[in-house]
Amino acid sequence: MILEKVINRIVIQSEYKDFVDKYIDNILTEFKGKIHSIYMCGSIPKGTAKPFKSDADFTIVCVNPKDIDYERLSNIKDRLLEEYPVVTKIDTIICSIDDVLSKPNEWGFWVKIICVCIYGHDVGEKVPPIIISPKFILDLNTETKEEVDHIHSLLSNASDNTMKTRYIKGYSKRLIRALYSLVLEDTGVWQDDIIKMKNAILNYCEIDSALVDYLYACYLDSNVLVEEFLGIADEVYSYFENALNAMAASRTSFG
Missing domain, CATH: 3.30.460.10 (Beta Polymerase, domain 2)
Known part of the structure; x- marks a missing residue:
């Protein structure tokens, strides 16, 4: 496709x-x-x-x-x-x-x-x-870990509330975008509407829906505790990384 x-x-x-x-x-x-x-x-x-x-x-x-x-x-x-x-x-x-x-x-x-x-x-x-293929999805996420680590560091060290809010919103969107990339073979299209991304993730991803809903809520209203957010963000990224690794292993095994 x-x-x-x-x-x-x-x-x-x-x-x-x-x-x-x-x-x-x-x-x-x-x-x-x-x-x-x-x-x-x-x-x-x-x-x-x-x-x-x-x-x-x-x-x-x-x-x-x-x-x-x-x-x-x-x-x-x-x-x-x-x-x-x-x-x-x-x-x-x-x-x-x-x-x-x-x-x-x-x-x-x-x-x-x-x-x-x-x-x-x-x-x-x-x-x-x-x-749209596993290779494309893997290539698309080549720099995702670096980007996530960077914004994680910025948020961890932010002292200004305005910047914290901006980083949480940006971090939430970046993780939702990463999760959405995993379901591209199911949707067949790239969405830039975040609620459509969220709904597709809930429909096709096996991730706990509460985690996705939490990210979306933080995207809309970033007034949450940084420590709490980072804990959820780490859990979401761990799921994403495991899914990406499984995709890479499957692609290798099938040649």
Whole structure:
């Protein structure tokens, strides 16, 4: 089964059009000649963003990611957040053209399936069709442990309540996304709607439903004890890791 694109067409609401145009202009001006293409994912390009509640998710594709200085990128973000309070947060991912083309089940999946191109030539069109398979699911989760360990560390050491809330929400979403990847062969589609992810996990995963419900509740309202959350998160990740290892072993045994 071939994965289809999450966002088939760009529908940016009027409240966000100037912001998106300004972001593109700022990036192209600041990193002149270094940018191959710019992409978005999430609620803004889908046309479902909620003013003062939704964030903006961009991906920059270039020849060499080292050409994009993070401090200069952060300055652009700070200026735009001040000018456009309708946006709560701006996240920008940077990757190379080679990343997208040489890792079709990782960066290729991200650009081809999750994102839509808002500037430049869509390099995702050069990525071959992505077939849902155990290999794809394993490749998709190559960096999941590293990402989970990182956010676990950030949350464990966070002293500011605002950051704790943000990390718990992000950690919950990341774990739900990881669990959802396990049931892709059952659903046949990639979802970016978290409640649809949750429901599919409950339908197809053998994990304790109470753990999934807890993560979803934390995603909606992150006002929970950090120690309690980390305990549940560790339990969920342990289930996920065991399932992934079983998938890898099964794939090896069947050649």
